Amino acid sequence: MNFTDPKIGIIGYGKVGSALGTxxxxxxxxVWALDKDILKLKQKIDNRPIGICSSAEELLDLCSVIFLCLREEDLSAQVDTLEKLNAHNIILAHTAGSLSxxxxxxxxxxxxxxxxxxxxxxxxxxTEPGILENSFIGIVADSKIFPVLAELVKKLKATPVKLDASNLPLYHASATILAGGTVCLIDSAEKFLKEAGFPEQYIPELVTSFVLQIIENIEKQGAREALSGPWKRRAIQVIQKHIDVINEKFPQTINLYLSLAQQVMDTEDEDFTDILDIP
Amino acid sequence: MNFTDPKIGIIGYGKVGSALGTxxxxxxxxVWALDKDILKLKQKIDNRPIGICSSAEELLDLCSVIFLCLREEDLSAQVDTLEKLNAHNIILAHTAGSLSxxxxxxxxxxxxxxxxxxxxxxxxxxTEPGILENSFIGIVADSKIFPVLAELVKKLKATPVKLDASNLPLYHASATILAGGTVCLIDSAEKFLKEAGFPEQYIPELVTSFVLQIIENIEKQGAREALSGPWKRRAIQVIQKHIDVINEKFPQTINLYLSLAQQVMDTEDEDFTDILDIP
Structure with missing residues (x-):
């Protein structure tokens, strides 16, 4: 099978599949695409020059590198189908970052x-190309096929990064903690500001521009050096005020506040383990 | 006392004081500045046309609007000094966002x-002006002097926001959770990636560009809608993998992971309270 200019098959044309296909x-x-709902697939592809397959068999006939862009829980069934179809001599990759x-x-x-x-x-x-430019793509593959996949990454104007399968859960957890965490921080801050009577029309701009400043500081100085504020200063009275008001108004957020403060202060100092009161 | 074109006094020429003064x-x-260490103050001011006062008495003689840019714990002593000097008919503001x-x-x-x-x-x-441009400045002041301070905010090309004193702790907690939280997320993600064997030279760029993407998504869609990943999908097996590896490699970060996931999933569903195991 020729992997030099491979035809690419994409199974599952959702958020990841459409980004790669486009x-x-x-x-x-x-590029050839396969999705469980062929009518929706046609709509999703719109006028892009992407072929539509009506079956996995057809896709196997056409493509030498196939990407399974499915939810973790849907991968096994698809692998079973490909096995029954006697898939062989192709590269099969999945895009679930936590699974080997x-x-x-x-x-x-x-x-x-x-x-x-x-x-x-x-x-x-x-629906527009370019979304993957300048991003990094983690790859687990042996040294025979890594170059093929790395070449495909370069076509996306992205950077291929070879990873060891045993490290995937931690690698993937880093993305989850950043993506979910950033959303969570901003969502919490917006709720606090709204409850504090901050004018609602300013809140989204305030919050995102503030986080952008923090990131700029981190880029200049590194994460630990960019820290400022009461956690850094270990200003117990200020922290106690925060804890009191969060307990009163947003008790569901107190664990988050405490675990962030604990992590940042990173201390065995009894003054702080007392006030933070984390089990 | 004339507040139309006030002379400004700054007590405490640290991070906040120098930003305002410059x-x-x-x-x-x-602008006139006072700091406990007059030699350092001279170095800090460098060649800027900012006057140096050698005592609070001198500052009181010269200025009609005085900003106390001090740590929370140092404010009382300074107030005592100003009281002994019979400060009167001036505007006195402090920059500690959690205190009334x-x-x-x-x-x-x-x-x-x-x-x-x-x-x-x-x-x-x-040391360079412009740091406060486009920022927001929270102000607690009665309606008589708010316009004076709002005018000074506009000179900074910033936006004044009137706040109620009772709301300050929550307002201030929002800034702390964003600033400390962002640093904490990025620091944790960098540690995870390093341990996962991700090439170290790529890590800072990967992490900050990823967070910038998240913020771009939030700007377009709002915080809750920008959420993606295993917490959003409620992918229990993936989350369990994360928990296992964090418990093994970074036990000090498990509380943070769990409280973020709990906050994002925001659910009473027993499947999740079980796995997240938060008291």
Missing amino acids: SWSSAGIE TDIFSSLKTSCQTAVFHPYRSFTGLT | SWSSAGIE TDIFSSLKTSCQTAVFHPYRSFTGLT
């Missing part, structure tokens, strides 16, 4: 298998 | 008092 197709690569290639089970002997995980937050279907 | 002075306002004007105690009858809190993270001394 970007590769606009880079001049032949073990999910491909018996196909591991007949196919080359890989993990291909864009470190990127997708919030919807991608 | 910016007002470059906006053509007469009660800190001014008996001076509240002889002076106009206010809180003046830039919603801004300062990581060092400011």
